[in-house]
Amino acid sequence: MEYAPEEYTRHYIVQALFKLMEEYEYEKISVTDIAAKAGVGRATFYRYFKRKEDVIEFYFNHSAREFMFEQRYYPRCKADYTDMVRSVFGKFRQNKERFKLLKRAHLEYLYLGFLNRNFAAMFNEEFAGANAYAPYLYAGMVFNVSMLWLENDCADSIDGLAETMINAIYFGQ
């Protein structure tokens, strides 16, 4: 590698780690392995990232546009709620293989952080922090249900999932 812009180098490293994770256990992948796969020196890795985890964190923070919320889904009624679930779970399923890799490596919590930031930004835009706990409540439930959903390869239908979740909350109403 010779003299690529910073964004590129970081991007190469992210891709290299994901590629390695398809083949090897996360814990067994060394920084040396990642640098070699990305075609950069080991010192270059440490210039951009402090730990392996930071690579995935960067992915969610700066290059995971495919998950971002382009709409606002503050659930004012069940229909809004179903819309939100459809969108978020749809994107999740499209990237399920990548999420399987992350779960296998116990890095799911980075996705939760991503959801927290996005839900908070979305809710605050609409409601200016009227209920600061609301976005975290939704992010937490969506995240945890997603992880269970992944266990059976996201086989359950999304509409069924939305229905199931509403039933769990609206006890007998």
Added chain:
Amino acid sequence: MEYAPEEYTRHYIVQALFKLMEEYEYEKISVTDIAAKAGVGRATFYRYFKRKEDVIEFYFNHSAREFMFEQRYYPRCKADYTDMVRSVFGKFRQNKERFKLLKRAHLEYLYLGFLNRNFAAMFNEEFAGANAYAPYLYAGMVFNVSMLWLENDCADSIDGLAETMINAIYFGQ
């Protein structure tokens, strides 16, 4: 240390790690440090635990009786729901200093795993898996709200928290 039963040795190691975490950053604590603090050899640590994370995992799995659910709180109505929130968040607040240590070390996800297992066991006892997603939905929201609660030192009242959470879910009902 000479010849303690296995449970004792593990317990010493757990306590040693928590003690060290009060003083030092988690990442900076080495296995050598933990073993020294626990008064055991480094090889002994590796006999019982594979990684530092496993120590905390063991704590939640085997010695965190202070958080366990001794009652069943499947929320059939808002009153049940408030009861559950009171119990779980009450225990959380009692141990808030320990949870701060865990959060500082990015080990919160181990508490989520603990909640998942406990909610699942509780719900399944009552409903035999009628809605497999329900316990995960509740665990996810409780966990994530707890983490935000911790940010202001659990200052918000628990009853207020329960009310806030219900309002977030029951949009306008």
Added chain:
DNA sequence: TATTATATGATACACTTGTCTTACGGGAAA
């Protein structure tokens, strides 16, 4: 072109990690 700033690879270093081997000593049973 000459100069400066910066991204890089290479190398070195002390420390940590995870595994392994060896020897010691308490506990249980003959």
Added chain:
DNA sequence: TTTCCCGTAAGACAAGTGTATCATATAATA
């Protein structure tokens, strides 16, 4: 007591980690 089992301490070892330094090469600017 003698014997054996097994948890333990101590040490060795290769590999990985995180940091630092240095020389090189590219890009931007004067």
